């Protein structure tokens with residue numbers, strides 16, 4: 001079943017008159033993925049599991065993120081293993097971290113989330129040799145969006161995550177991004193948008209389907225998830241996606257989500273000596 005609602009598109013009013021597809025949540029995540037779950041992922045390139053984390057776990061994670069934030073603000077951490085940290089100002093004018101990288105190395109609570117045995121079922125989508133990229137790519141990334149005057153992170157233009165492999169001169173290998181959602185997100189107000197099926201587009205589509213990060217316009221074929229805090233999502237790294245700026249402002253627009261990549265193939269850990277990859281020079285386009 002496909003649910004629909006009117007997209008907000010407040011930035012692009014002329015495009016707002018289409019019905020956005022909401023990808024229905026799949027059945028609960030068990031020890032193994034069901035044939036149906038695998039089928040949905042093969043077709044759409046995305047899956048949504050409700051209530052993977054309970055309210056207490058979400059609260060604990062948010063507290064842990066706050067502690068890491070305090071430490072990084074205090075120590076003026078600019079990059080972690082070569083990946084830039086994004087800063088902004090919170091509602092009260094205090095500095096805030098809006099994009100963390102390799103966060104699981106900075107708090108036991110964040111490391112523990114990644115030990116959850118249910119994540120093993122997700123690895124099956126890539127294969128027997130799949131692993132969580134806690135040391136690779138940008139590790140555990142935490143995005144903290146806020147639609148307010150001091151914020152440096154409100155939206156993100158169209159992109160695929162796999163393009164980074166090309167910039168690093170690597171073959172585009174299988175890659176998933178697993179998202180732990182920490183705030184409710186009514187898709188009518190903004191949040192993640194993606195083009196189902198574009199993970200099957202091949203290299204040409206991955207390179208040229210849209211203008212990377214510059215294009216922020218809604219697409220009539222885009223889909224979204226109806227997210228509650230604690231939900232888990234998975235998307236294929238080759239799939240086109242973007243983040244729609246919240247139609248709300250201030251506290252009600254706050255959206256926190258953590259992503260860990262699932263990868264296979266040769267192990268390519270980042271270290272304190274790692275240099276900033278070229279693709280991070282696009283960071284200034286993301287505000």
Ligand SMILES: O=C(O)CCC(=O)C(=O)O
Pocket residue numbers: 141143156161179191192241242243257259
């Ligand atoms: O915030 C999201 O849900 C998606 C973020 C994203 O696409 C990214 O960090 O690459």
Ligand SMILES: [Fe+2]
Pocket residue numbers: 159160161241
């Ligand atoms: Fe992404």
